[in-house]
Amino acid sequence: MTDIVATHPVHPPPPPSRPTVRERWARRPPSLGFLVGAGMLALYLVTALSALVVFRSSLDQLPRNVAWVPPFNPLGPSAAHLFGVMPGFGTDLFRAVWEATPWDLGIVAGILSIDIFLGFFLGAIAGLDEGGLVDGIVTFVGDSIASIPTFILAVVVFAGLLTVAPQAVSLPVFVVVFGIILWPTMARTVRERARIIAHQPYIEAARASGASFPRILVRHVLPNSVGPVLAQLPLDMAPIFFVLSAFPWYYNCQLPGGPPTPPHTPPVNYLVPALPYFSPLPSSSFPEWGYLLGFGTCEGFSFPGGFNYWWMYLFPLLAIVGLGVAIGLVCDGIERWRQFDR
Amino acid sequence: MTTSPEEAPLSSGPLAEISPPAAEPSLHGPPPPLLSGLARFALQRLLLIPAQLVLVILILYLAIDVPVALTRTPPVSLAGIDQGFYQLVFNLFTGNWGTSSFLRFFNGGGGAPNPAEPIPWTQIFAYYIPTSIQLALFALPIAAVLAYPISLYAGWSRRPGFDAPARLVTLTGALLPVFVVGTLVLNALFAGYLGYLQDVPSQGLLPADFWFFDRGGYPPWILYGFATQPTGLPLVDAVIHQAWTIAFISLTKTLIQASVIGIAYVAIFFRHARSIARSVREEVYIVGARSRGISERTLLWRHAARAVAPSFLLVFALTIPEYLGVQFAVEVAFVDPGFGYLIFASLTGGVLSPLVPLVFLMSIVVLVWALLVDLIAIRLDPRGLAGR
Numbered sequence: 021m022t023d024i025v026a027t028h029p030v031h032p033p034p035p036p037s038r039p040t041v042r043e044r045w046a047r048r049p050p051s052l053g054f055l056v057g058a059g060m061l062a063l064y065l066v067t068a069l070s071a072l073v074v075f076r077s078s079l080d081q082l083p084r085n086v087a088w089v090p091p092f093n094p095l096g097p098s099a100a101h102l103f104g105v106m107p108g109f110g111t112d113l114f115r116a117v118w119e120a121t122p123w124d125l126g127i128v129a130g131i132l133s134i135d136i137f138l139g140f141f142l143g144a145i146a147g148l149d150e151g152g153l154v155d156g157i158v159t160f161v162g163d164s165i166a167s168i169p170t171f172i173l174a175v176v177v178f179a180g181l182l183t184v185a186p187q188a189v190s191l192p193v194f195v196v197v198f199g200i201i202l203w204p205t206m207a208r209t210v211r212e213r214a215r216i217i218a219h220q221p222y223i224e225a226a227r228a229s230g231a232s233f234p235r236i237l238v239r240h241v242l243p244n245s246v247g248p249v250l251a252q253l254p255l256d257m258a259p260i261f262f263v264l265s266a267f268p269w270y271y272n273c274q275l276p277g278g279p280p281t282p283p284h285t286p287p288v289n290y291l292v293p294a295l296p297y298f299s300p301l302p303s304s305s306f307p308e309w310g311y312l313l314g315f316g317t318c319e320g321f322s323f324p325g326g327f328n329y330w331w332m333y334l335f336p337l338l339a340i341v342g343l344g345v346a347i348g349l350v351c352d353g354i355e356r357w358r359q360f361d362r
Numbered sequence: 363m364t365t366s367p368e369e370a371p372l373s374s375g376p377l378a379e380i381s382p383p384a385a386e387p388s389l390h391g392p393p394p395p396l397l398s399g400l401a402r403f404a405l406q407r408l409l410l411i412p413a414q415l416v417l418v419i420l421i422l423y424l425a426i427d428v429p430v431a432l433t434r435t436p437p438v439s440l441a442g443i444d445q446g447f448y449q450l451v452f453n454l455f456t457g458n459w460g461t462s463s464f465l466r467f468f469n470g471g472g473g474a475p476n477p478a479e480p481i482p483w484t485q486i487f488a489y490y491i492p493t494s495i496q497l498a499l500f501a502l503p504i505a506a507v508l509a510y511p512i513s514l515y516a517g518w519s520r521r522p523g524f525d526a527p528a529r530l531v532t533l534t535g536a537l538l539p540v541f542v543v544g545t546l547v548l549n550a551l552f553a554g555y556l557g558y559l560q561d562v563p564s565q566g567l568l569p570a571d572f573w574f575f576d577r578g579g580y581p582p583w584i585l586y587g588f589a590t591q592p593t594g595l596p597l598v599d600a601v602i603h604q605a606w607t608i609a610f611i612s613l614t615k616t617l618i619q620a621s622v623i624g625i626a627y628v629a630i631f632f633r634h635a636r637s638i639a640r641s642v643r644e645e646v647y648i649v650g651a652r653s654r655g656i657s658e659r660t661l662l663w664r665h666a667a668r669a670v671a672p673s674f675l676l677v678f679a680l681t682i683p684e685y686l687g688v689q690f691a692v693e694v695a696f697v698d699p700g701f702g703y704l705i706f707a708s709l710t711g712g713v714l715s716p717l718v719p720l721v722f723l724m725s726i727v728v729l730v731w732a733l734l735v736d737l738i739a740i741r742l743d744p745r746g747l748a749g750r
Contacts (some may be wrong), residue, residue, distance in 0.1 A: 168421075176425050
């Protein structure tokens with residue numbers, strides 16, 4: 021017997037590379053829910069872009085057809101008016117919802133971006149730095165802010181801003197304020213996840229091999245803490261549209277005698293759309309889903325037999341809920357895909 | 363918040379048993395703590411609440427008081443408006459919450475306004491709060507009874523036929539503004555309510571105005587603004603005065619509102635709680651019990667239902683502000699003179715002066731409530747204390 025002599029050099033197998041998107045797709049195609057959600061989001065984007073092109077000259081103003089304003093015989097959905105007509109506004113509801121799409125997508129995208137940016141980073145840093153100064157500050161401030169219901173804090177801060185500088189306050193300021201108010205909920209869930217991750221053996225190993233705090237944060241903690249963000253994101257949409265719709269609804273419906281009118285003006289026998297003083301919208305004929313929903317609920321049920329005037333509140337409601345469901349489906353799909361990778 | 367490494371093992375963990383007795387001080391370590399882990403945690407949290415409240419006041423001060431002071435616009439009766447931040451903190455903690463100009467409404471009903479005698483906000487809050495308490499006493503059990511089994515079952519079930527639709531339905535429910543649901547429910551009930559009970563569902567917890575006028579005016583125990591005597595809770599007061607019809611109408615209205623709150627709250631609770639039930643499904647003792655032939659039903663409703671209780675309670679503590687938001691919106695939708703109605707009315711009417719004490723009061727409720735729920739959760743499962 022001869023000794024075994026290695027005649028060929030032994031090559032170690034190459035390290036496994038991350039699968040490309042195409043390989044992942046081939047191994048496990050995305051779920052039906054993800055595809056439906058992505059399709060809905062694409063539809064919203066196309067609608068918004070087309071509105072930017074079609075209504076580019078009057079994007080912030082709904083046209084008012086005087087013949088449609090009085091509610092004597094409100095026009096329901098038909099071939100000429102797909103979503104019917106909203107009396108009071110005096111506008112075709114299909115056009116109003118279409119024209120509002122770019123504004124609302126912008127509002128939601130802006131608020132949720134700020135929410136993710138602050139909540140994700142602060143929560144992950146706090147979780148990794150458990151018991152430290154940053155963790156203490158983030159938890160203390162976050163818990164304190166979160167002890168006030170979101171919609172009340174948003175409106176209070178906005179009303180205060182309006183008192184100081186009514187001219188400077190606008191939709192972008194509302195977006196920033198709301199984004200800052202939303203972060204504690206996000207940060208709390210992310211912190212819980214990051215805290216668990218920080219105790220994992222591979223973090224210990226990274227620390228022992230000399231990895232710095234920012235490196236551990238960016239390489240290990242942040243990518244593994246995406247789950248809570250995806251779960252929280254669709255829920256964070258709810259308070260935005262609650263504020264945008266509930267206060268116009270209350271203002272138009274519930275004040276005794278309807279919204280206040282200037283002195284010496286004759287009373288009208290229909291609801292004129294009006295905005296509460298702290299509303300972020302620039303004018304009372306601004307296209308925005310929440311405002312349309314609030315006013316439409318009020319207007320629809322101000323007629324006897326409000327269920328017969330369903331289109332006034334159903335279509336803005338569908339636009340809002342559809343966007344939330346689309347975001348929820350996409351988030352759930354991404355989460356399932358991420359879990360499959362691991 | 364956290365204990366130092368030296369004293370951590372003594373308060374909880376295996377070293378607590380072998381630590382030296384308190385009678386003879388040891389040379390090898392600090393003496394054992396005076397308080398147990400739970401008591402120390404409760405004390406820490408309790409001491410933290412005033413600090414958190416001061417931060418809340420600071421936010422409100424910057425958001426409302428400073429702008430109003432800068433522009434010198436009315437209303438000027440804001441608590442501590444001209445006295446600075448420290449005075450505002452002092453006023454709020456000592457119950458000096460400013461005065462109201464709601465004179466016409468509260469001066470005994472029909473009496474002429476008397477500007478010389480402004481009413482303290484505390485007195486007005488005392489009118490509004492009992493209605494909200496009565497509603498919460500009904501809504502909280504309904505919300506818990508609905509949310510607990512639905513979240514547990516959806517997380518537990520392996521069939522995609524239940525989980526996926528449940529997720530979709532609850533997400534839709536969370537996105538539906540509560541006032542729309544409330545308006546739909548009110549209008550659906552209106553005809554039947556008017557026919558059988560001769561009342562309208564949209565006028566608060568007590569029977570409608572015309573009902574009282576038809577029967578010779580308000581009874582003497584119902585004050586202006588629907589505040590009742592002696593307890594303030596409409597249902598209890600009606601029972602005390604043996605006004606059974608009023609009690610029945612108040613009860614049905616409260617139940618309807620509480621059901622709407624419960625359904626809306628399930629949607630919020632579900633998304634947080636589902637994953638907890640999912641993780642329990644894979645626990646070793648559940649798998650072991652299943653291998654011994656215990657039926658899925660027993661596993662779910664006996665073992666898992668008990669195991670998720672502490673975590674569900676923590677979710678409950680986390681979502682208290684959301685719950686309050688839902689209840690306030692329902693109060694507004696049903697025109698029920700409660701705390702939420704007062705907040706909406708003052709915000710929309712442009713009266714900023716009650717907002718600081720209102721939000722301060724609400725923060726106290728939220729923080730104390732969260733602490734109580736946390737303590738119950740830790741009592742059920744002391745392991746949670748180690749991670750704090």
